[in-house]
Amino acid sequence: MAAEKTTPDANIEVASNMGEDTTLATREETQFMSPPVDIFETDEGLMVLADLPGVTNDDVDIQVEDYLLTIKGKTSYSPNPDLIHDEFRLLNFFRQFKLGNEVDQERISARVKNGVLTVNLPKAEKIKPRRIAVNVE
Amino acid sequence: MSPMTMSVFDELNRMRREMDRLQVVERSPRWGFPFSRVSFLPGRAARSYPLMNISEDADNIRVEALAPGIDPESLDISIAGDQLTVTGEKLALSEAIAPEMIHRNERASGRFLRSVTLPTEVDSKKIEASYKDGLLKVTLPKAEAAKPRKIKVNIS
Numbered sequence: 001m002a003a004e005k006t007t008p009d010a011n012i013e014v015a016s017n018m019g020e021d022t023t024l025a026t027r028e029e030t031q032f033m034s035p036p037v038d039i040f041e042t043d044e045g046l047m048v049l050a051d052l053p054g055v056t057n058d059d060v061d062i063q064v065e066d067y068l069l070t071i072k073g074k075t076s077y078s079p080n081p082d083l084i085h086d087e088f089r090l091l092n093f094f095r096q097f098k099l100g101n102e103v104d105q106e107r108i109s110a111r112v113k114n115g116v117l118t119v120n121l122p123k124a125e126k127i128k129p130r131r132i133a134v135n136v137e
Numbered sequence: 138m139s140p141m142t143m144s145v146f147d148e149l150n151r152m153r154r155e156m157d158r159l160q161v162v163e164r165s166p167r168w169g170f171p172f173s174r175v176s177f178l179p180g181r182a183a184r185s186y187p188l189m190n191i192s193e194d195a196d197n198i199r200v201e202a203l204a205p206g207i208d209p210e211s212l213d214i215s216i217a218g219d220q221l222t223v224t225g226e227k228l229a230l231s232e233a234i235a236p237e238m239i240h241r242n243e244r245a246s247g248r249f250l251r252s253v254t255l256p257t258e259v260d261s262k263k264i265e266a267s268y269k270d271g272l273l274k275v276t277l278p279k280a281e282a283a284k285p286r287k288i289k290v291n292i293s
Binding site for chain 2: 041055114
């Protein structure tokens with residue numbers, strides 16, 4: 001879980017920063033927020049918690065491919081037009097983590113509650129610690 | 138005083154105004170201001186929590202606060218005159234998790250309190266609040282006395 005990425009494609013960002021024609025690029029593809037996460041280990045595996053305010057269960061997209069965990073969240077929040085005090089905007093969320101081979105990729109589960117995403121990454125059976133009885137003679 | 142010294146003071150005044158302006162920007166982070174990765178967290182962010190967007194139309198004031206992962210039981214909203222106060226608690230990771238088991242802990246936690254002054258008096262009996270997807274939305278109907286009134290101009 002060491003390596004991580006916080007933007008989907010560096011080239012896209014560079015293009016928009018260089019002042020090239022980005023009129024075709026949508027907000028979804030150019031600007032992202034990186035959600036803060038908690039990652040901890042349990043006996044069964046790894047738990048990832050991520051703050052994704054404004055994201056519902058249907059709008060979250062979790063992918064695991066080649067030991068790469070991708071968290072994407074689409075937010076539909078936009079502030080009311082007649083703002084008198086303006087402190088935040090929400091963009092879509094993106095963050096990637098490299099997983100070790102000890103995670104059972106088939107049994108990963110996730111849910112969103114109160115704007116917090118919980119991803120459960122169970123350990124593969126063969127990695128789980130096994131008690132080995134020592135026979136003392 | 139020669140014109141030369143005058144312009145030096147003008148320049149100083151201009152710089153002071155510029156600094157004041159920068160400080161205002163710092164105090165009210167806006168869209169376009171580089172938002173930090175942890176800007177909506179309590180504790181670790183050296184700014185008000187939760188962040189709030191406030192909008193106003195003829196009848197209502199609407200407050201939206203960015204507060205993911207709050208224990209809904211702990212959320213408490215109170216109003217006194219034109220002062221709206223929101224308190225609550227963002228739960229920390231369970232104490233049962235041994236520190237050596239935690240790989241990352243970026244989501245800060247703890248109790249919070251924020252008070253804001255609303256632009257008008259509101260009808261405290263009709264306030265509605267909802268908490269969904271980590272967003273707290275409060276609708277505060279304006280007090281009758283504070284609503285805008287049309288005044289007819291008699292043309293003689």
